[in-house]
Amino acid sequence: MKIKTEIARRKIVAYLITLTLIGVGFFSLKPVFAQSGVTIRLVNRTPLSVHLYAGSGMADIGTVPPNTESRLPYNLTSNEPVYPLFDIPLSKTFVLQKQRALDINFYYQVTTKTGEQTIIIDTVPEFQDVNTYIVFSNHGTGGAVNLSAKINTRMMRLDKKEMDVATGETAVFRATQGDTISVASPKNVNFPPVDYQKGWVYRFDFSNNTVTLIDSRSLSEVGKPIHAAVVFRGTSPSQSVHNSIINAFNAALQVNKMNIQIVDENDAEYNRNGYAFVITVSEMITQYNEWQGQNLTRAKIEINFEQKGKALLDAYRETITDYSEELAWSMIENKIHDNTAFFMQVSKYIKGYNL
Numbered sequence: 130m131k132i133k134t135e136i137a138r139r140k141i142v143a144y145l146i147t148l149t150l151i152g153v154g155f156f157s158l159k160p161v162f163a164q165s166g167v168t169i170r171l172v173n174r175t176p177l178s179v180h181l182y183a184g185s186g187m188a189d190i191g192t193v194p195p196n197t198e199s200r201l202p203y204n205l206t207s208n209e210p211v212y213p214l215f216d217i218p219l220s221k222t223f224v225l226q227k228q229r230a231l232d233i234n235f236y237y238q239v240t241t242k243t244g245e246q247t248i249i250i251d252t253v254p255e256f257q258d259v260n261t262y263i264v265f266s267n268h269g270t271g272g273a274v275n276l277s278a279k280i281n282t283r284m285m286r287l288d289k290k291e292m293d294v295a296t297g298e299t300a301v302f303r304a305t306q307g308d309t310i311s312v313a314s315p316k317n318v319n320f321p322p323v324d325y326q327k328g329w330v331y332r333f334d335f336s337n338n339t340v341t342l343i344d345s346r347s348l349s350e351v352g353k354p355i356h357a358a359v360v361f362r363g364t365s366p367s368q369s370v371h372n373s374i375i376n377a378f379n380a381a382l383q384v385n386k387m388n389i390q391i392v393d394e395n396d397a398e399y400n401r402n403g404y405a406f407v408i409t410v411s412e413m414i415t416q417y418n419e420w421q422g423q424n425l426t427r428a429k430i431e432i433n434f435e436q437k438g439k440a441l442l443d444a445y446r447e448t449i450t451d452y453s454e455e456l457a458w459s460m461i462e463n464k465i466h467d468n469t470a471f472f473m474q475v476s477k478y479i480k481g482y483n484l
Contacts, residue, residue: 166243169211172198174251176352178216180227184209195352203239203246210236213250217351219264219330223288223301228348230254253349259327262287262348263302263310267294268336277317278308304331312340319373343436343479344402354390355479357404357434363411370458377465378406385472389479403437408461425445428457432464434475441478444471 173179173193181190183205190211191201202224203211213235214227232255237248267274273293276284283292287301294300304310306327310320312335322339323331330351332343344355359375366374382389391406392399399405409431432444445464449457 130211134460167203167239167241168245169201169203169239170198170245170247171201172247172249173249174249175215176254177218177253180216182212182214200245207369210238211248212236215253215256217256217261217348219301219351220288220299222299225258225348228256228258231257253353256328256348258283258348261304261306261325261327262330263304264299264330264332265302266295266299266332266334266343268334269296269338272296274312274335276302276310276312278304278310283313284310286476306332341436342402347400350398354388355404356392356396356398356402357406358388358392358394358396358399360394360405360407362407362409364418366458371463374408374458374462374465377462381465381468381472384467385476387476389475402434405435407435408432409456410461430457430461432461432471434471441469442474444468471483 146205148415151422166199169181169190171179171181171191171193174196176195178192178194180186180192181201183190183203188205188209190203191199193199194202214229217225217228219225239246256395265276273295275292275294280282284302284304285292287303288293289300306325308325309322311317312320318335318338318340320333321342323342323345325331326347329345329347331345334341334343346353359378361371378391382391389404394400409429411429411431427449429446429448431446433440434442434444444470445461449460
């Protein structure tokens with residue numbers, strides 16, 4: 130009888146010791162790591178940070194920032210599949226962390242037992258998150274404001290445990306389909322009507338007692354360039370001049386390191402958000418000049434940046450005289466190349482989107 134009691138006592142002691150060791154981390158309930166000698170070279174070509182997790186998400190392999198690559202040790206005893214999870218920044222202070230792909234088959238299989246295996250992630254998948262997010266920037270002059278989705282029902286911020294948004298501050302909220310949102314400042318100012326979609330983020334700017342929709346896109350498109358068209362009004366150039374001006378805009382955007390992509394006017398995002406570089410050549414008159422023995426042109430020229438027909442920033446405005454038509458278009462192209470100040474203004478305007 131004493132022997133059975135002693136055996137039971139020892140079992141209890143061993144069990145308690147095991148629980149204690151698990152509690153202090155001596156034993157781990159996560160997959161066991163071993164020196165397998167495998168390295169994953171993760172090439173992240175997306176604008177989002179990527180986390181790699183192995184198996185059911187219990188083993189954190191490492192994190193790679195946007196548009197970079199890193200070598201990560203893969204030290205699992207078995208070749209578990211690895212799942213990329215993504216961080217989605219909605220503002221400078223709020224990030225949706227470790228978002229999973231909607232497609233359950235969005236993973237990579239480690240096939241080597243030694244050496245290095247390269248994984249290239251060059252596309253951002255659709256995500257499981259079906260929430261609708263509002264990113265609201267208060268550029269008004271009346272102080273702090275708050276938002277309401279229903280009468281007398283104020284919305285709580287996601288980035289802070291409060292409701293008010295101070296002047297100069299950007300806040301993140303969650304909305305639902307069918308919401309009619311307004312700003313209390315101090316009287317109600319309604320948001321423009323929007324058909325809110327699940328899994329999308331909408332960016333609004335509040336200034337001059339008006340709320341403007343700045344950008345709208347799915348979560349999988351966050352961080353990608355804004356699409357803007359080049360629009361000609363008034364007199365249109367020849368196709369070759371048209372192409373040269375498009376190239377001038379592309380070169381200027383690259384030199385000024387701007388997150389804007391030039392697209393044609395059939396682009397879906399352009400038609401949704403409406404950003405455009407607009408060149409207006411009006412009142413163009415070409416007459417023969419006997420003294421110079423050639424046709425000379427007089428015209429009004431304007432270059433600006435607009436959204437949905439509303440001029441946001443002016444780059445250039447001038448009436449030219451005594452130019453050949455070819456030289457007039459060449460001058461416009463040069464103005465695009467040389468106008469760094471204008472592109473800095475555009476960059477500042479969209480800074481809320483470019484984070």
